[in-house]
Every structure is written in C-alpha cells, then in structure tokens.
Amino acid sequence: MSYKRFTLRMKLSDILHTNYFLLPIVHRFDIRYGIGDLSVAEICRERSIDQDFFIEILNIYHDEHYFPEAELLKADVRLIVGYLRKTHAYYVDYLLPSIDSLIHALVESGHAHNSTLGPVASLFDEFSREFRKHIDGEEQQVFPYALSVADAYRGQADGTRPPTGWDGGIRCFEDEHLLMDEKLFDLKNLLIKYIGEPFDVHVCNSIIFEVDRLERDARDHARIEDRILFTAVEQMEKALRGAARA
Ligand SMILES: [Fe+2]
Ligand SMILES: [Fe+2]
Structure with a gap:
C-alpha cells in the first residue's frame, strides 16, 4: 500500500x-x-x-x-549524522530500557515458576548488548569518520583515513544491521509460539508492540545509514581519491 x-x-x-x-x-x-x-x-x-x-x-x-535516495543524498552529512545521533539516543535512553522493564514485568508475572520466560529475557539481553555495541561503534568511529570525510571534501581537513581494523571499510556496519533485524523477529516469534502459562498476557502484548516499533524504527534508521550516509561518504571518498591522483 x-x-x-x-x-x-x-x-x-x-x-x-x-x-x-x-x-x-x-x-x-x-x-x-x-x-x-x-x-x-x-x-x-x-x-x-x-x-x-x-x-x-x-x-x-x-x-x-x-525512499527518495537522490533527494536525501543532497542533504548535508552533518544534518544526517545529527539526526542519526538523536535516533540512537532515543533507543538507548528510552526504547531499550522501556522494553527491558516490560520483560522484567513479564518474568515476574510468571511467579518464578515459569521456565519458558527465562529465554525471552536472555534473548533480549543479548540483543540489547549487541545493539548498544553497534551504536557505540557508529558513535565513536563511523560518524566521526563520515564527518571527517565531509570536512575533507569541503576542503577543510585531510583526515580521510578509516580507523584501524576496518578491513571491510564503512560497509562492514551494513551486515550487522541484518543480524539485528533477525534477532528482533526471533524475540516476537519466541513469545508468540513458545511461551507457556502463567504470564501476564497484557504485558506480553505490550512487549510485542514495542519490539515491533523498535524493529520498524531501526530498519528505517539502518536504511538511512546504508543508503544515504554510507553512499554519500563513498561518493566523497571516490572524489577525494580522484582529486589526489590528478
Ligand atoms: Fe545507527
Ligand atoms: Fe547502524
């Protein structure tokens, strides 16, 4: 539609x-x-x-x-990075803690007798750890690198060397996006197919709604990173390399 x-x-x-x-x-x-x-x-x-x-x-x-790729590629990289950082803050400061407390409430609603709820908490903990690590990597390395390429492109700096250990270049972060997506689906699937009574069904519904919201939001966020930020950086890198050779 x-x-x-x-x-x-x-x-x-x-x-x-x-x-x-x-x-x-x-x-x-x-x-x-x-x-x-x-x-x-x-x-x-x-x-x-x-x-x-x-x-x-x-x-x-x-x-x-x-997804208006050509239009978005015209945007200033500082604008894109600023928006992506605000989105990270929303995940880290609000959405992840909010889902975490719902999962705790779900586990408590099983009165410690329900062994089917433990794996739900473990799966979310694992996802949350990896997602935060991914976000940290972008905040500490990807975004500063993207901004330095943009500065160099505007002739304001020359620091376009990727951080050490980036054998796959900026695109290595793209693969992690797919793995995150799968984990959130697995979590919803685990709840719908495999948990047993007793548990609070309303809390369980809220978890599914919130996880689904995170999944959609993170997917759009990843599209902006993969198709706009990374593409813009690659185009500038190419232009800078061309200028260096000339
Ligand atoms: Fe991100
Ligand atoms: Fe990302």
Whole structure:
C-alpha cells in the first residue's frame, strides 16, 4: 500500500493525527507538543530546521515503500549524522530500557515458576548488548569518520583515513544491521509460539508492540545509514581519491 505524501504546506498537527508513531520522529528535531496550527514550512522556518530533510524523514517513516535516495543524498552529512545521533539516543535512553522493564514485568508475572520466560529475557539481553555495541561503534568511529570525510571534501581537513581494523571499510556496519533485524523477529516469534502459562498476557502484548516499533524504527534508521550516509561518504571518498591522483 502506498500513501499520499506529506507536504510542506500541511499542518504538522494534521500529519501527526494521521500517524501518531511520527511523534518520536518529530521530537528528534526538537519539536515538542503545543505546535498549534502551524504548517510544516512555518515550524521549520521558526526553528531553523532544514524543511526538505524533515519532510522526507516523515514520509519515509510513514510509508515503508518510499525512499527518495537522490533527494536525501543532497542533504548535508552533518544534518544526517545529527539526526542519526538523536535516533540512537532515543533507543538507548528510552526504547531499550522501556522494553527491558516490560520483560522484567513479564518474568515476574510468571511467579518464578515459569521456565519458558527465562529465554525471552536472555534473548533480549543479548540483543540489547549487541545493539548498544553497534551504536557505540557508529558513535565513536563511523560518524566521526563520515564527518571527517565531509570536512575533507569541503576542503577543510585531510583526515580521510578509516580507523584501524576496518578491513571491510564503512560497509562492514551494513551486515550487522541484518543480524539485528533477525534477532528482533526471533524475540516476537519466541513469545508468540513458545511461551507457556502463567504470564501476564497484557504485558506480553505490550512487549510485542514495542519490539515491533523498535524493529520498524531501526530498519528505517539502518536504511538511512546504508543508503544515504554510507553512499554519500563513498561518493566523497571516490572524489577525494580522484582529486589526489590528478
Ligand atoms: Fe545507527
Ligand atoms: Fe547502524
């Protein structure tokens, strides 16, 4: 199913009423509640937000079949990295701890007699550890490297050497995205197919909704990394290498 595109002239409140899951996306641009009837363009102008990048991000999250690669590749790498960092903070500070406390509540609802709930907690702990490690790697190495390539491309620096141990280059992080995706599906599958009574069914439903939200959000986040950030960095690396040879 494909959706009607959101436009800059639309009221942001109408867009949010169309899809409440866009609220955390909007918050990543430091837009909170109390937005009145302002249009997207007006809010962006008022807060110095890049309106084209903002509207494309809303459209991408709203429609999983929409991905305007050429448009997004025009965005400033600093803008893309800034947005990706806000998304990481949302996962680390809110979504992972929130799912973790739901899983603890689920295990407690089994009154310590339910041995089928232990593997759910272990699987999530394992995922959470790996996901945080992945995020750390991007924050500490990938993003600084991407920014240094962008600086070099603009003629402001010459530090374009990838960190040591990056045999696969920036693309090695792409493979990890697929593994993360599979683990979140496994978690939902484990709950739906294999856990037994007793447990709190409402808590279990909430875990599935939240894990599904994380899975969709992380998939879109990974698409922006793989297809926009990494592609933009590769294009600049190529141009810099060409310029060095000339
Ligand atoms: Fe990331
Ligand atoms: Fe990533």
